[in-house]
Amino acid sequence: MMPRKIVYGANAAKEFQYPENSLIITTTTPDIYENWLNYMGIKKYEVYDKVTPDPAIETIEEIKRKYEGKEISTYIGLGGGSSMDVCKYLGKLTGIQKILIPTTFGTGAEMTTYAVVSFNHKKKLLQDEAFLADSAVVDPYFLPGTPFNIMRNSACDALAQASEGYDSKLANPFTKLFCKEAFEILEDAIMNDKQELLPYGAMLSGIGFGNSSTTLGHALSYVFSNEGVPHGYALSSCTTVSHKFNKSVYYERFKKICQKLKFEPLTLKQSLDEAAGVIMPDRGHLDNNPIPVTKQDIVNCLDEMVNKNPLQ
Numbered sequence: 001m002m003p004r005k006i007v008y009g010a011n012a013a014k015e016f017q018y019p020e021n022s023l024i025i026t027t028t029t030p031d032i033y034e035n036w037l038n039y040m041g042i043k044k045y046e047v048y049d050k051v052t053p054d055p056a057i058e059t060i061e062e063i064k065r066k067y068e069g070k071e072i073s074t075y076i077g078l079g080g081g082s083s084m085d086v087c088k089y090l091g092k093l094t095g096i097q098k099i100l101i102p103t104t105f106g107t108g109a110e111m112t113t114y115a116v117v118s119f120n121h122k123k124k125l126l127q128d129e130a131f132l133a134d135s136a137v138v139d140p141y142f143l144p145g146t147p148f149n150i151m152r153n154s155a156c157d158a159l160a161q162a163s164e165g166y167d168s169k170l171a172n173p174f175t176k177l178f179c180k181e182a183f184e185i186l187e188d189a190i191m192n193d194k195q196e197l198l199p200y201g202a203m204l205s206g207i208g209f210g211n212s213s214t215t216l217g218h219a220l221s222y223v224f225s226n227e228g229v230p231h232g233y234a235l236s237s238c239t240t241v242s243h244k245f246n247k248s249v250y251y252e253r254f255k256k257i258c259q260k261l262k263f264e265p266l267t268l269k270q271s272l273d274e275a276a277g278v279i280m281p282d283r284g285h286l287d288n289n290p291i292p293v294t295k296q297d298i299v300n301c302l303d304e305m306v307n308k309n310p311l312q
C-alpha cells in the first residue's frame with residue numbers, strides 16, 4: 001500500500017493544487033510556516049500550529065472538536081512525523097481526505113499506514129489503512145536550513161527503518177527492493193555529504209518498511225523516547241545493538257553512519273529490568289524481528305547501550 005498520489009521533486013509542493021478550506025496542521029511556528037505557505041501558494045485555509053512532538057490523543061480530539069462544523073475539506077500535515085501523525089489519526093476519525101507534506105525527511109510517515117500517538121504519556125504505534133494519505137507531496141525545498149540535530153535524527157530514523165524493514169519477518173522481495181535502495185541512497189547522502197538525497201531516500205524507506213515493519217531496534221527505542229530522547233537519536237544506539245543481535249548485513253554500515261553523525265551513547269533513568277518489562281509487550285515490533293527475543297536478550301541489549309558504548 002502507498003498513497004493514491006505521490007508527487008516528488010523540485011517544486012512539487014509549489015505546483016500542487018490545494019483544495020480550498022484546508023486545515024494545515026503543523027508543529028512549527030508562524031515565522032517558518034508562513035514562508036512555506038507562501039511558497040506553496042495555498043489560498044483560503046486554516047492553520048492549527050499547537051501540535052507538539054509525540055502528539056497525545058487529547059490534542060487530536062481537541063482539534064477535531066475545534067473545527068467541527070467549519071466545513072474543512074482537507075487536512076494538510078506539514079512538518080515532521082508528529083504533524084503527519086495527527087493528520088492521519090484525524091483523517092481516520094472524520095473521514096476527511098489528507099495531504100501529507102514532510103519537511104524534515106526521515107520518518108517516511110507520508111508513505112505509510114502507521115501513526116504514533118501517545119496515550120497516557122506512552123507512545124503507541126498504530127496501524128490502519130485509514131491512516132494512508134490521499135496525496136503525499138515530497139519536495140526538497142524544505143530541506144535547506146534544517147538544524148543539524150533534526151537532520152541527523154531524521155536521517156538516522158530513515159536508515160533504521162530501511163534496514164530493520166529489510167530484516168523484518170514481514171519483508172518480501174518487493175519491500176526489500178525499496179529498503180535496500182533507500183539504505184544505499186541515505187548512506188551515500190550522509191557519508192558523502194549529499195544531503196539533497198535525503199528526501200528521496202526517506203520516501204523509499206517509507207514505502208519499504210511501511211509494507212513490512214520495523215523490529216527490535218524500534219521496540220528498544222520507545223523506553224528512551226518516553227524519557228525524552230528524540231526518536232531518531234535513540235535509534236542510533238538501539239538499531240546498532242539490534243543489528244548486532246540479529247547479525248544484520250547492515251550492522252557495520254549503520255554503525256559507521258552513526259559515527260559519522262557523531263551520536264553519543266544513551267542513558268536510562270529506569271532500571272534495565274523495568275525497561276525490559278515495558279518493551280516485552282511490544283509484540284508489533286518484536287514478533288517481526290528475524291530472531292526470537294527473550295526478556296534477557298532485551299536486558300543484554302539495554303546493558304550494552306547504557307553501560308558500554310555500542311557506537312565505538
Ligand SMILES: [Zn+2]
Pocket residue numbers: 107157161218231
Ligand atoms: Zn522510526
